Amino acid sequence: MLVSLNWLKEYVKIEQDPKTFGDILTMSGTKVETIDPISDEVSGVITGKIVKIEKHPDADKLVVCQIDVAAASPLTIVTSATNVFEGAVVPVAVENSVVAGGHKMSRTDFRGIMSYGMMCSVEELGMNTDLFTPEIKNGIYILPENTELGVEVRDLLWIDDSIIEVELTANRGDCQSIYGIAREAAAALDEAVAPVKLYDKKETQNQIADYLSVKVETELCPRYVAKMFKVKKIEPSPLWMQLKLLNSGVRPINNIVDVTNYVMLELGQPLHAFDYKSLNSDEIVVKTGNKEKTVVTLDDKERDIDESMMMITNGKYPVAVAGIMGGANSEITENTEYVVLESACFDKTSIRLTSKKLGMRTEASGRYEKGIYPGLAETAALRATYLFDLIGACDVLEGIIDVYLKPEEPHEVAVNVDWINRFIGIDLSEDEIIRIFERLFLTVENKGKGNLVVKVPDYRQDLEIREDLAEEVARIYGYNRIPSTIMGGTTLVGGKTVKQKYQDMLQSLLVGAGYYQTLTTSFTSVNRINALNMDCGDDLVPLINPLGEENSIMRNTLVGHQLEVVSLNHNRKNPQGRFFEFAQTYHKNPNKGELPIERKHLVISSYGNTDYFDIKGVVELLLDRSGIADYDFVLAGPDLYHPGRKAEIRVGDTLVGQIGEIHPVVVKNYDLPKRTYACELDFDVMAGLQQDAIKFVEMPKYPGSSRDIALVLDEDVPASKIEATIKSHDTGIMENVELFDVYQGEQIEKGKKSLAYSILFRHPERTLTDDDINPVMDEILSDLKNGFNAQLRD
Incomplete structure (x- = not known):
């Protein structure tokens, strides 16, 4: 947000130079990003x-x-x-004056006629040319005809101003204005803040009721205020107003629109002005x-709208997108006679969506x-009414429409002085803490024994609990002083x-x-999953905003x-x-409204000399070292x-996982x-099956006896089934079964293969004989x- 230091000084006494003031503001919790003078030159x-x-x-x-420069x-x-x-x-720019760029003026001879200076454009004055129309910025800057002569332009046009860029946190909506920053500056400097001048003329009639009524049909608009004016003349706004808008990064347009922008910058409340005649109705319905499917906004663009969006209508069709932009069908023009001013509070979530x-x-x-608080x-x-009246732009129609559905109740927060000191780590007296709250424009009721009840102003929507108040004390006291x-x-040792x-x-x-x-x-x-030759199914978890x-x-x-x-x-x-990679996979939760199911997987891949x-073998190593026994590799998979x-x-x-050679299509x-080759394992399942207990087994006392068999069988018979059949005959003496050879070639019939197994037998209490082994x-x-x-191979 851009803040004009000169504008700020109209509300708060600031005697520090811009850099010092910026440092004070930052240390009080309102971060200043940059400070840029309009022109030092x-x-x-x-x-x-x-x-x-x-x-x-x-x-x-x-x-x-x-x-004429008011000289002799x-x-x-x-x-x-x-x-x-x-x-x-x-x-x-007279002799010896300096313009933007540091150029010092001197008298110049133009073909026999001496020129004693030059007339300046906005660029030569160091002003932001982006905020002026081409007609203005490409020529000499013409000032209002009633401007005093011989006056220093640096002061008149606020070229001596400094523009402060402030970074605001999302919860400080009250600071998005000149007056909001003025309150922060006043608290930081322990100064008073001047009040905003409002329209206070006594009104005896309700003229607005003869022209307009307002209905609010949604809770997304807590408050809607409308005021009406009769336009005297649409013309450029006064120079002082234009300068404040320019130094805040806003282009002046005309006296009606400028007032709405001025109040938005000054107080933080967006306003919108409707051409009453263009409304084609005597009512406004929120x-x-x-x-309607579309609306044309003030930028002359047709926007697609839906039923969830809040609209300002004339009871028949939209005339503005609430809180965002007005409609082209109710725009202020040179022919506008009556103006309807909207000042409303809209739900922030609705506006964001x-x-x-x-x-x-x-x-x-x-x-x-x-x-925005209601x-x-x-x-x-x-405030806008006061300005319209001040600059003579409009006559005020008496009366105001104020639709306030559910007025907010005053908010109070109880807090204890000792708790604040313990929470922050400081030692302030009760009077000091009360004084800090008062600097922040908070009303404090002392209940005795250090107990305080703080009444929170309606604009401080961020102060809800005692911790919020403690933070306010800390930032005004000074983080650097804590x-x-x-x-x-107690420090604990971390572990996995x-x-x-x-x-x-x-x-x-x-x-x-x-x-x-x-x-x-x-x-x-979806395309990348389809490229895997896999069916997406209904397991996918889509992103809302990819x-x-x-x-x-x-x-x-x-x-x-x-x-x-x-x-x-x-x-x-x-x-x-x-x-290899360990990572989460995400699966749709069958329970509607609940978060997706996350499972950790392990994927392994290889190519080349493999x-x-x-x-x-690597997978078997992982399973064996995990203590997972009796696993099988079954012909199946995606x-x-x-x-x-x-x-x-x-x-x-x-199911622990799948393994295989990647399909040619993939x-x-x-x-x-x-x-x-790739293998994907469900790590969560493996962790559940893991056995990390290692049991001691004595070295065998008796020798083992090995038997080798070579079998010829159909080539599509899985080796795992053969091994399982062999192990099924273990009577307590079979120690190990190992496949040590697989052969297909000239010596084996086509469509067949040879599997050679070594079977080790051992008895824990005696030496085995052929009579023990042969029957098995x-x-x-x-x-x-x-x-x-299966046949024994010769």
Whole structure:
């Protein structure tokens, strides 16, 4: 927010230089971002009146002006400006004066005629040219005809002003005005603040009732105040008003619009002026649920609206978007005879949502979004009335319409002096704390024994609890004066949870196995999921306000982003790669209205000098080191993987994850190496199955006996089923079953494969004999033959 220091000084006594004042304001909690003078260079420029203009005798494009600067004799100034005329009052840079850019003026000979200075444009005065129309900024700056002559322009045009940019927090809606900052400055400097002059002429009639009525049909408008005026003349506003608007970054337009902008800047209350005749109605209705689909705003743009948006209507159709911008159909024009002034309080959330939907943010909406208190509506309307009357822009129609649905009750907060001191860490007396509250314009009732009841003004919507009051004491007392102390209490040693330690263990195993950890974004899109050859289903969690289509939903699998990492490395000519990532996946909650379900997954991927059995071995290592036993690799899984080279990892009926070679379609979609492998594990499930207890087992006292068998069977029979069949015959003496060879070739019939197993037998209390082992082997071979048509290989 931009604050004119000169304007501020009209309400508060400020004797400090701008930098010192800015530091004081910042230390009191109102952060000053920058302080920019209008111009430090301009000096010696005075006002003058052109009394005579003659053509230059030797130059077609030059004229010779005689200018009255309230001196003994007129000055002669030669100019090429085309907008000057006799009687015009202009800024005159006389000899030895300095204009913007640091240029010092001296007399100059223009083809035989001596010029004793120059007339200045707004740019040469150091003013912001962006706020002037091209007609004004491209010529000499013409001042009002009643401007005093010989006056220093630096003072007259507030070129000596400093513009303070203040950063406001979202809860300080009361500070988004000159008067709001004036209250803060007064509190920080311990000075009084001057009151705002309001319209106070006695009114005996209710003339406005003959012209207008107001209905508020929504609770989103707590208060609506309307005042009416008869326009005398629409013309430029007075110079003093224009200067305050310019130094606040607002372009002057005309006396009617300028007053509404002036009051908004001064008090923080947005106002809007309607052309009464253009309303085509004698009523104003504030409501939502409008059936119209569009409205044309003051910027001549057609806006799409819906029933959730609050509109100001004439009872039939919208004439303004409440709190944001007026409608073009009720705009003030040169032909306006009667003006309806709106000063209202609108719900900040409603304004924010409407502003976002329409894609437009205005000075008014920005203030409403931070919060406007209802009590300001009447004050602002009376201030505008005072200004209209002061500058002679309008005649005031007696009476005021004030629709106040639910007047706010005064708010009080109880607090104890000792508690404030303990909370902040200071030692102030009761009188000192009361004095701080009074500096903040808070009314205090002393209940005795350090107990205070603070009555909060209606404009301080941010003061709700005692902690808010303690913060006010701290910032006015001075954060820099609060003594530094060492934190007290008991210090506890932090530590990781069992689940976090388990994740660290798995990470160490993977890094030791040559895998690199990755970190990818949690956002994805439907297109990216479809590229995985997977059905999106109804499990997706869409974002309400995505950064873009490619980041419009939360990912429900980690494989997609992992394949993007593989693709990136492969296309950067890295011959091989191994990667892993622990991250959350997000799934739609079946319970409507509840947050999405988050599950932590572990994804592993590899390409290059590797195959399916390499990544399967790594997964087996992770499961074994996790103490997860009796896991199986079952031929199944999503279409993300190759149909014949994929598996689900299960422990009983519990799905732990999927593993496999990436499907050729997905390989093409993601531009992957021909052989890419991935595995996604549910880390939360693994953590639940983890067994970290290590049991001691004595070294065997008796020798083991090994039996090797080579089986020939159909190539589509999973090795896991063969192993499971062998283990099913364990009678307490089978110690280990290991697949040590897989063969397909010339010596094996086509469509068949050879699996070779080594089976280790051992008894804990004696040495086994063939009579112990052979019956078991016979049963194994019989079951394998009957179940899988397996034959012993010759």
